[in-house]
Amino acid sequence: MTVASPNDFQESLQPQGWLRYFSFSLDHKVIGLQYLVTGFLFYFIGGALAGVIRAELASPISDFVSRETYNEVLTLHGTVMIFLWIVPVVNGAFGNYLIPFYVGARDMAFPRLNAVAFWMIPPAGILLIGSYFITGAAQSGWTAYPPLSITTPALGQVVWIVSVLLLGGSSIFGGINFIATVLKLRRPGLKLMQLPMYCWAMLGTSILVVLSTPVLAGTLLLLSFDIVAHTGFFNPALGGNVVVYQHLFWFYSHPAVYIMVLPAFGLVSEILPIHARKPLFGYTTMVYSILAIVVLGLVVWAHHMFTSGTPPWMRLFFTIATSFIAVPTGIKFFNWLATLWGGKLALNSAMLFSCAFIVNFVFGGITGVALAQVPFDIHVHDTYFVVGHFHYIVYGGTVFVIFASVYHWYPKFTGRMLNEDLGRLHFLLTFIGFNLCFAPQHWLGLNGMPRRVAEYDPSFTTLNQISSVGALLMAVSSLPFLYNVIVSAFRGQVAGDNPWNALTPEWLTSSPPPVENWVGEAPLVQHPYGYGVDEDTLSVQAATGRDLWSGAGRR
């Protein structure tokens, strides 16, 4: 299905070729790749910062950098990785690239707002990174808890707030766009329950973004008043209340975890069926689990605050609510396992990363349920156990899926395949390095090593050094990846339009796609996961609507 380039669609005033990636382009595919490449730049910056942290922690005394620098580095690492890497990439990059295809549209609902949302990211990133060199960066961690954030050097903290406000604004604009696109821009004849799962994941994520990000923005405004105008909202010395900050902060920042993992759930739901040649198991339950996670995700925030003097009823409520989230999440995991079960698995790089995601995330999920229990949480609060848990979720979970997605959609982006051998090497190094780096941190935390401190008890040295070796492996693992994505863009094997024989709509056009996504009408894909099912069965099932447990995997 080779499609000629539709020159008649292209606007002559828009930059062409590679230049458009540096322009205020309104094309969702260009914006998606802008998000992706910008995100990867910040990933390597954040990775270098993590390298500084692990180098410092290779020995028990503070010898590699000064303590203030260590604080700045850990603050920047957290902020860069969350707000400039994971959220923009897993939402902005893949969301912008894929959602219009999935709903059968030419572009997002608000293309100009989309471009504005992307172009808020580079200035925010430059502000944040630049603050380290010019004024000294913020030192209070990515949580910016007062009174720490009020008493550490003010200038860096204010720059941090401005930067996060910009990124939050970008995220909200993106969320508005996704909600409008998924709900209102579907191709005629395409029903909600026929959408690929990533659409549902992005709808749920965007609802969380729109409801919770503004609360963080308001909170940071109040915090900036405390710093600049010396009000006392969160300053106990002036009659303020630090716990209110924590509540408002986690009202955003717990849903933020779902803003980071729900899209990853969606992406993995696209990748697994294609490479297992089986329909996605339990489509309907997948949709309702996403919606359940959205609702529950908004009412679990105080499990981050069990040691902040929370009253017993609050502890009880938030423990129960948090434990409940394991149910919809577990449903999704069993569905993925059932999708793989008996499938004709192609264990290529995309699939390896996806399967490793299942392993890593289950481990992070189990420690998450453990952390929801008050007695255990009080024991390990603010220790390396939390650091280990969190990285199993966001790195072992989301970042593995981002890599899987790059291997999976690279042929769509460029028209060329990535090298499989290099991909498998990348996977092996990443998987070993990741587990070596973060698994020991659970033991460290259980034995009482506090997080965010540059020095530690010498008895923790060995495990910390193992962790640092793991970090080094992760750094090395990015070399074959970088070489692969750069060289394959020019010399990779030509992919053809649909190298995976996929049924989802983005593959039913040329690779890379034309400016208007399809020449002519968008295809009506009512069975995006109809693998291994013959055509007659499909149409019968579509007519009777009783195929929940059968081949087509959907009602």
Add this chain to the structure above:
Amino acid sequence: MTSLATSSSATAAEATAAEDHGGHADLRLFGLATFLVADGMTFAGFFAAYLTFRAVNPLPAGSTYELELLLPSINTMLLLVSSYTFHRSGRNLLLGRMGPCRNWLLLTAALGAAFLAGQMVEYFTLPFGLTDNLFASTFYALTGFHGLHVTLGVICILLVWVQTRNGGRVTSADPFGLEAAELYWHFVDGIWVVLYGILYLL
């Protein structure tokens, strides 16, 4: 494989919709409404913070939550009336009566400006400043953030007023600019009613 998943059969209406790629339904009001939900959540965060402060943080001796009621009550009436005048303006636009539409718009902007003036008078006559105590800070933050919204609203109304002139882009055939400003204005009014309730009456 492809034929299995796709169906190229389409009704005439679908084909027309697909040809005109920019021609999907106008989603701008939907987008604005979604944004206002987000904006409302910012206020909700502020309200939650204020109510929590009030419940658990005692004020220093001698300070009080009492505020003068007359001026803010007049201000509330001004905003409520301005919602009505904006509504009248929108009705007139849809009926194509541009003269009354523009007059009602101007009246709405004037009411908004009067509200802001009243707010200023209140600020200058209050016995406390921004940093005096937690209640004072919260009071100025909440009313200030709302006042910022009113200011933006008045500017939007004046912009719409300019665009409703003869040959402007807001017409009864394309009323989006006015409808968007009106939706925003009603939202700002609604926020004020809640704010008035918890700040002044509670």
